[in-house]
Amino acid sequence: MNTYLDCFPCFLRQAIEASKMVTDDAGVQRRVLNVVMEKMSTFPLTATPPEMARVIHQIIREVTESDDPYRLVKERSNEKALELYPKMKELVGTSGNPLLVSCKLATAGNSIDFGVPSSSFRDYHSLIESALSSPFKVDHFDEFVGCLSHASSVLYLGDNAGEIVFDRVFIEEMRSFKDIDVIFVVRGGPIINDATYEDARHVGMEKVAKIISNGCDYPGTVLRSCSKEVQELFQSEDIIIAKGQGNYESIDGSRRNLFHLFKVKCPVVATQLKVDVNDMVCVNRAGWGSQ
Amino acid sequence: MNTYLDCFPCFLRQAIEASKMVTDDAGVQRRVLNVVMEKMSTFPLTATPPEMARVIHQIIREVTESDDPYRLVKERSNEKALELYPKMKELVGTSGNPLLVSCKLATAGNSIDFGVPSSSFRDYHSLIESALSSPFKVDHFDEFVGCLSHASSVLYLGDNAGEIVFDRVFIEEMRSFKDIDVIFVVRGGPIINDATYEDARHVGMEKVAKIISNGCDYPGTVLRSCSKEVQELFQSEDIIIAKGQGNYESIDGSRRNLFHLFKVKCPVVATQLKVDVNDMVCVNRAGWGSQ
16 A cells, blocks of 8 residues: 555654664654654655655664664563463363454454554453454455365465464464465564564474565565565465555555455554454455455 | 654644645645654754644645635634533533533533544534543642632633633633633634634623733744733733643743643643543642642
8 A cells, every 4th residue: 555644643653662762862863753754755655654664664773773673572572472372272272263263363463563652561461352352343254264275375474573472373273274384474674573583483483384584674565575485475375364554554456365464553544444443354355345 | 841752743743634624735735744844853842842833834824825724623613612602501500519610611622622633523512521520630620719719810821712612611600700800812823723813702702801812823822922911911910721731831830820721632741740641630830749
């Protein structure tokens, strides 16, 4: 999707929050903002929001001289989520529909996002409870199950640290449901709190999927910038699961085998999908017209 | 108060929302944003937020060639609030504490603010109901009543169109409580949806108070820029009531006879006052230390 002017205040907020994570020096924070605003003034609206977000976080890293401002946040997110792993397994195992419950958990895990306003280490337990009692507000889960029933390979585009533990639970259930090979794709470098190779390894993703890097550091999946391997897998795999709003914003097209799972984070996307901010969605854009 | 970097995304959001009110031309909207961002890059943080807000809305008026983008919004706010006037009078008249109830209504009226995110013509009835059941989260109302008991003159610094109908009800109750002269101060020119002389006349404020302009067009009260008359009244009147967060942000000092009534609109001010966004407050800053 294109970038909207309404995204600009959000870019600026992200720049402030990330700068504050790295430095208390108000002068440095102000320099970050000024460079970001200068870049925003010429940013083409035909580019996707994750492309601008990447520029912003590059500026933050350069001006604050910090390689990975969210490193600690990512580590803590992974640890907190790992603590919940046994509870999630129990919840899924004792439910009447493990595939649906684990899919909802994976979507709820998308709440762990430091790119959105005032994110913090919220109560993960209540996050799980509320997720399980909330329906998908765009609900193409049945189409997903239909697709999965005939699939033997899944390309899973991950999103944030912490969230990837929830993804692991979902992947385990998919593999119980159907004999599939899963490739789990992470960002090629640090960007906001998005999961990288180290994060995926840290939560044991290699036990359930092959982990590969997408070869670039957008907080989304800008396919033309991804490695040739990921571009080819995007064409060849039976199902693609794309986690998070950044992947939704940056992947164009409406393939029948592409499913977006995320919590809606902003009014721009909420309006597009005719849902509210914070709603959980399971979207197949090819199926969208038939709603 | 100083401007914080956290105010910058909010300035940008205001610029977008106001531009959209005036024009559908995305190119013009973008030009507004770019000029605003350029100005923000050199704006001194020692100035108050209303001072930056004034610059922003000047830019909007210049670039969009619109003298008063919020004119229609203000007219509609006044009309909607006037429709509620009989109900408010009844509520106040049948209550056990008309002064408190009308003061709360006046504070609730401060919700009518198009400078805050996603404001719209919300359900004014529910606004009244919820206001009456909510306490002041900073509550210096007793000190206010004590002050009023010994006063013969009140300088009332108004805020938004629509809200001024709620103010009128409060002023009527103050005058029932005590024989006082009230001077109602409006902005000297159009700025956001702040009430001007025409708005005050439109809602019949002249029946209960003398209406005067403050001589400038900040969305707040920047005293050194106000008319000599207002500056002198600020020193001589027995009580000053300052409505709205813009007046709180722009008036410094902690006079025993100055009371701020507003709904808290943003996290920066909420943090300062140790309350939550959307809380109603009745603040005397001289009394703040004794809390």
